[in-house]
Amino acid sequence: MPIPIYILKRLLYAVPTLILVSIIGFTLMRFDFDFGTYQIPWVDGKTHTIALAIKNPIDPLSELKSNPAITIEALREEEKRLGLDQPMHVQYGLWLSHLLNFDWQAPMEGRWHEFFQPNLGLTFSGEDVATLLIQKSGYTLMLNVIVVLLTWLVALPLGVYAALRWRSTTDRLLTLFSSVGMAAPSFVVAILMGVFVVGTGILPFGGLFSEGSEFMTPVGQVLDALKHLIIPVLVLSFGGMASIQRQMRGNLLDVLQAEYVRLARAKGLAENVVIYKHAVRTAVNPLVTMLGYEFSALLSGALLVEIVLNYPGLGQFIYQAVMKTDTNTVMASLVMSSAMLVLGNLLADILLKLVDPRIELN
Numbered sequence: 001m002p003i004p005i006y007i008l009k010r011l012l013y014a015v016p017t018l019i020l021v022s023i024i025g026f027t028l029m030r031f032d033f034d035f036g037t038y039q040i041p042w043v044d045g046k047t048h049t050i051a052l053a054i055k056n057p058i059d060p061l062s063e064l065k066s067n068p069a070i071t072i073e074a075l076r077e078e079e080k081r082l083g084l085d086q087p088m089h090v091q092y093g094l095w096l097s098h099l100l101n102f103d104w105q106a107p108m109e110g111r112w113h114e115f116f117q118p119n120l121g122l123t124f125s126g127e128d129v130a131t132l133l134i135q136k137s138g139y140t141l142m143l144n145v146i147v148v149l150l151t152w153l154v155a156l157p158l159g160v161y162a163a164l165r166w167r168s169t170t171d172r173l174l175t176l177f178s179s180v181g182m183a184a185p186s187f188v189v190a191i192l193m194g195v196f197v198v199g200t201g202i203l204p205f206g207g208l209f210s211e212g213s214e215f216m217t218p219v220g221q222v223l224d225a226l227k228h229l230i231i232p233v234l235v236l237s238f239g240g241m242a243s244i245q246r247q248m249r250g251n252l253l254d255v256l257q258a259e260y261v262r263l264a265r266a267k268g269l270a271e272n273v274v275i276y277k278h279a280v281r282t283a284v285n286p287l288v289t290m291l292g293y294e295f296s297a298l299l300s301g302a303l304l305v306e307i308v309l310n311y312p313g314l315g316q317f318i319y320q321a322v323m324k325t326d327t328n329t330v331m332a333s334l335v336m337s338s339a340m341l342v343l344g345n346l347l348a349d350i351l352l353k354l355v356d357p358r359i360e361l362n
Contacts, residue, residue, distance in 0.1 A: 003350060006361040010349075014342040018335060019096075025334045026092050029327045063324060070126050078122055095331065121328035123321070129328045132317065133336065139208060140306075140313035146233050148294050151240040156287075158241070159248025160280060166253060174245060181242025187304035190235045194308060197231060204228050206310035232309050240294075244287060251283035258282075281355065288355055289348045 001009075039047050061078060064070050079085070083094040098119040106114040120129035162174040197205045204210060208228050213221055255261060256279055264274045303315035314333070321329035353359050 001361045003353065003361065007346065007350070010342075010346050014339075017342065018338055021338045022096070022331065022335055023092065025331055026095065026327075027088070029325065029330060030088055030091060063326070064122070064126060067126055074122070074126065081119070081121060099332075099335070120332045123326055123329050129332050132329075133314070133332055136312065136314040136317045137336070139311070140315065143229065143232055143236070143311065143313060146229065147236045147240065148291075150233060151237045151244060152291070154237075155241040155244035156248055156284070159245040160252060160275075162245065162249040163252035163256070164275070171249075174249070178242040178246035178249075181239050182246070184239070185304075186235055186239055187308050189238055190231075190305045190308040193231050193235055203230055205231065208312055232305065232311055235305055235309070244290070247287060247290075248283065251286060252279060255279045255283045285352060285355055288351045291348060291351065294344070 037049055040050055041047050059065075061075060061084070064075060064078065081094065081098060083091045086094070098121070101117050101119050103111075103114055103117060106112065118130060120133070123129055123132060158174060162171045165171050194205055197203050204224075204227050206228075208225055209221070210224050210228070213224050216224060256275075258279075261274060261279055264278055265271075303319055305311070306313045306315040307319065318330065318333045320326075321333065349361065353361055
């Protein structure tokens with residue numbers, strides 16, 4: 001199947017998947033079931049009326065109502081938007097209609113950027129959910145893109161190097177590194193790094209910008225942000241490097257024992273051609289799928305690491321929303337993360353096809 005047709009097919013399949021995920025999430029956040037009332041005869045000869053209902057004790061607007069900065073008009077508008085006086089399925093329909101908010105006149109008038117305008121509502125603090133998600137997602141995306149690039153650019157060569165020097169001192173040291181990296185939880189590494197940085201003061205700890213950075217030059221602001229990114233990047237890269245390096249090493253060791261590699265050597269091909277053109281290309285195939293899953297996790301963030309390092313990313317933002325049962329924020333984050341998972345799986349399949357043309361896309 002051609003790649004464009006395959007992409008279209010997968011995207012069409014993704015629509016019911018995302019809708020199902022949103023239904024499950026909405027039900028967990030806003031469950032309200034009324035099974036009606038029943039007349040049940042009792043042992044004393046009397047008939048008792050029993051109402052079977054599961055009511056949600058959470059008021060989606062509780063925090064907004066307690067916020068003195070929120071006006072009565074804003075509360076009424078949010079109540080109308082959420083349809084809180086309607087059954088749960090009607091509330092979900094309203095939420096979905098506001099999410100899929102399209103301006104069909106915009107393309108005809110040349111306003112393509114206004115074609116899709118989802119209304120995600122307000123947070124409990126009265127801020128626009130879409131605006132906050134874009135901001136927090138940008139910080140998390142920046143962090144995780146750097147982490148993924150650094151992890152793969154370092155781990156793959158280390159895995160190849162270790163496999164080609166099997167049982168050497170370097171290989172044993174890299175094996176020890178991978179064992180420690182895979183065993184140590186990332187939040188523990190973050191705490192240890194934090195203690196070290198705070199004690200030595202060699203790098204800034206916490207946040208993304210220093211106090212007063214708004215008065216710095218643009219170059220100074222970039223350098224300041226890069227300094228703050230060093231610790232989060234190192235913490236999040238540590239475990240990933242260990243895992244990918246170990247898997248690349250194991251895959252390449254298996255491939256080097258394959259018949260076609262022995263045959264290539266017997267034909268007199270140069271060792272570099274045998275290893276890097278044939279063996280490494282085959283060994284990296286299973287890791288391509290992992291790259292797709294890492295892409296899907298870009299916006300989910302490293303929750304505990306972001307909390308420990310006080311990084312202003314999406315993970316900490318979603319955690320706070322879940323603790324407050326902020327329906328609008330949680331639902332928007334859930335749908336966005338699910339979409340990234342779908343795109344990540346699609347990316348993994350396409351990359352696998354590009355790396356190995358023998359694979360058929362169905």
